[in-house]
Amino acid sequence: MSGEPVRVVLVDDHRMFRSGVKAELDDSVEVVGEAPDVDRAIEVIREVRPDVVLLDVHLPGGSGRGGADVPPGCAGVETDKGRPVRFLALSVSDAAEDVIAVIRSGARGYVTKTISPTDLVSAIHRVAEGDAVFSPRLAGFVLDAFGAAAGEIAEVDEELDRLSAREREVMRLIARGYQYKEVAKELFISVKTVETHVSSVLRKLQLSSRHELTSWAMSRRLL
Missing domain, CATH: 1.10.10.10 (Winged helix-like DNA-binding domain superfamily/Winged helix DNA-binding domain)
Structure with missing residues (x-):
């Protein structure tokens, strides 16, 4: 975790929670913007172009029953380094449908708010580098959903070959x-x-x- 700090935007509708997260992050992570809802998140992300967006999956202004997705229009935004802005979900929810929805919408990872500060910093860095990161018990949801889809695709490819x-x-x-x-x-x-x-x-x-x-x-x- 050497070099320039990872530039992060925090998106959560609870100001106290955002403040708490900022207080727990070390110097290898720099919070360059905050947003309480989807509309403001879109503005901030496009303006500051962070490396990672740390977001709650149930945001005011989101889609579905709570907005379990990446803010629309932000999936293709690039950082100043020319890399895509990457999204890491941080949520109290560990429901399978929330995990799958946010990953399908473009997030690179999903961790719950019970994560330790050290593990959260590590997850942010890993996502910034392009890795996919999930809390241990959530990984099974992703494997079940996307592993099955990958198997179906492989079967179709084999038949088409x-x-x-x-x-x-x-x-x-x-x-x-x-x-x-x-x-x-x-x-x-x-x-x-x-x-x-x-x-x-x-x-x-x-x-x-x-x-x-x-x-x-x-x-x-x-x-």
Whole structure:
């Protein structure tokens, strides 16, 4: 933790809590801005462009039932160093839905307010460096949610790898409801070639009809 301090913006609707956090941080972290709600957070983040935003997940002006997300319009803001501003959630909530919501919206980590000052400073530095940081019992929520999604993506990729680039083009058009003649015109190939590609796609994916192909593509969000 040498070099310049990590520049942080604190976002929480309780002023006393923000003051308490500032008092617990060491010299390796510099608080360069504060905000009590989403609208002010957007202004401060865009103005000072910190390395890390430490935010509560239930902010006034947020979306959903409490605003469990990164302030809209801030996910693409960059620091003075040209790196993306990174977000670390600090919340009293350890509910799975809050953890998943804030990570899906772009946060790099999620820790609860029971974290020790030393661990919080460490988490801020790690997030600033690009790591993902979670309180131990929350990591399981993230693995369950995103690990399952990663497995599904890997399965789809494996299935698509069986198809050639041209077969993928034909597959998507057929799954969208194109007739063979329409596919041929779209891809500048003969109807006979389309038929050959469709037969190959069905065989490689172990499907028996265009209807099954459409269902397969829709279930994998390939249309």
